[in-house]
Amino acid sequence: MRVLLTGVGTRGDVQPVVALAAEMRRRGHDVKLCVPPNFIDWVSGMGFTATPIGIAMRPPSGAAAAQASIPTPEQIRALVEYLVRDQFDATASAAEGCDVIVAGGAHQYAARSIAERLGIPSRVAVYAPVALPSPDHAPDGEPGGDSEENLRRWQGESRSWNERILERLDDNRKRLGLGPLSDALGHILGENPWLAADRVLAPLPATPGLQVTQTGAWILPDQTPLEPALEAFLAASDPPVYVGFGSMPADQQTGRIVIEAARAAGRRVVLSQGWAELGLGDDAADCIAIGDVNQQALFPRVAAVVHHGGAGTTTTAARAGVPQVIVPMFSDQPYWASRVRALGIGTSVARGALSAESFQAALGNALDRGVAARAAALASTVAVDGTAVAADLIERASA
Numbered sequence: 001m002r003v004l005l006t007g008v009g010t011r012g013d014v015q016p017v018v019a020l021a022a023e024m025r026r027r028g029h030d031v032k033l034c035v036p037p038n039f040i041d042w043v044s045g046m047g048f049t050a051t052p053i054g055i056a057m058r059p060p061s062g063a064a065a066a067q068a069s070i071p072t073p074e075q076i077r078a079l080v081e082y083l084v085r086d087q088f089d090a091t092a093s094a095a096e097g098c099d100v101i102v103a104g105g106a107h108q109y110a111a112r113s114i115a116e117r118l119g120i121p122s123r124v125a126v127y128a129p130v131a132l133p134s135p136d137h138a139p140d141g142e143p144g145g146d147s148e149e150n151l152r153r154w155q156g157e158s159r160s161w162n163e164r165i166l167e168r169l170d171d172n173r174k175r176l177g178l179g180p181l182s183d184a185l186g187h188i189l190g191e192n193p194w195l196a197a198d199r200v201l202a203p204l205p206a207t208p209g210l211q212v213t214q215t216g217a218w219i220l221p222d223q224t225p226l227e228p229a230l231e232a233f234l235a236a237s238d239p240p241v242y243v244g245f246g247s248m249p250a251d252q253q254t255g256r257i258v259i260e261a262a263r264a265a266g267r268r269v270v271l272s273q274g275w276a277e278l279g280l281g282d283d284a285a286d287c288i289a290i291g292d293v294n295q296q297a298l299f300p301r302v303a304a305v306v307h308h309g310g311a312g313t314t315t316t317a318a319r320a321g322v323p324q325v326i327v328p329m330f331s332d333q334p335y336w337a338s339r340v341r342a343l344g345i346g347t348s349v350a351r352g353a354l355s356a357e358s359f360q361a362a363l364g365n366a367l368d369r370g371v372a373a374r375a376a377a378l379a380s381t382v383a384v385d386g387t388a389v390a391a392d393l394i395e396r397a398s399a
Helices: 011-026 037-045 062-067 073-095 111-118 147-175 185-191 226-234 254-262 293-300 310-322 333-343 355-365 369-377 387-399
Strands: 001-006 030-036 049-052 102-103 122-125 241-244 269-274 289-292 304-307 324-327 346-347
Touching: 001 011, 001 073, 011 030, 011 037, 011 073, 011 102, 011 310, 030 037, 030 073, 037 049, 037 102, 049 073, 049 102, 062 387, 073 111, 073 147, 102 289, 102 387, 111 147, 111 185, 122 185, 147 185, 185 387, 226 289, 226 310, 241 254, 254 269, 254 355, 289 324, 293 310, 304 310, 304 355, 310 333, 310 369, 324 333, 346 355, 346 369
Parallel strands: 001 030, 001 102, 030 049, 102 122, 241 269, 241 304, 269 289, 304 324, 324 346
Antiparallel strands: none
């Protein structure tokens, strides 16, 4: 079978698709990938044929960040127009000769249209329940609230999607000889989307009008060893606190607040610099700064994981059985913070309320023995077969 897997966005959007690609290749299938240009070298190094799609989502840092300006509405419209057309062109090119298309993430403008044009099956997978219209939550919000109000907000979200991209979708579908659409978001998700998230961490909500299949999280096994300096730091004393905000545009002040609070609590710190290139601020021996790291190897060796609340990091920390402190910034991150609190495996601090005092209190709560015990107990319930479930579905769809 020839499979096209496409992922757009940051590492958290792309890595699950690569995990599924690895499982499909292991089963003997021919796999192609569409990924943003900054991930081409990474996936090519893993032996995959990859086509660039979209733009590198990495935000500017340092002097470039200071000089960056907020884009105008006209610039945003031009960017969206470019992204939609580019997705159609890149996906169409990569999909030639393929038997099925699977797209990861909710911003997959072209995958289902290209599959329609080729007459092949396709599925779109999202990584968090809040990407699915539901009376159980508002768009990108925390679970709960009034169900009728949530549905009204989803209607507004659908209108917003139409305003942003419906005309652009129709223009590109016309190039393919396809008819116009009436519902951009509904078309992108399709009637049978997948939820690539763990059933315990992210239970499936009510989804009227959709037949959602929950596969479990798509986890890419990582055997990369930790750097010697990090190994020595971990071995030198009690387990430290890990702090990292991944691809989020966290500022230096956020890093300093967290480090100071961890120190005040008597904890050492492993600081993942991330795309924001966070710095330690001093060369004290109780902190170490690191770049990209194998979280699967590191997290079981720390006392707590402080992060932004991405789906992948939340799942990896839960698998490691360690408490979490989430500082959510946008998108689905407030949802994951709410789930960590609801499960009793950690705490969260709203970014706008972040201070040394508020974070120290949150960290203290997360390091409570009861929280640590619940986190350890939950670890064994997190499923690791999500890619296998998805691969089975792909094979059945193309049989």
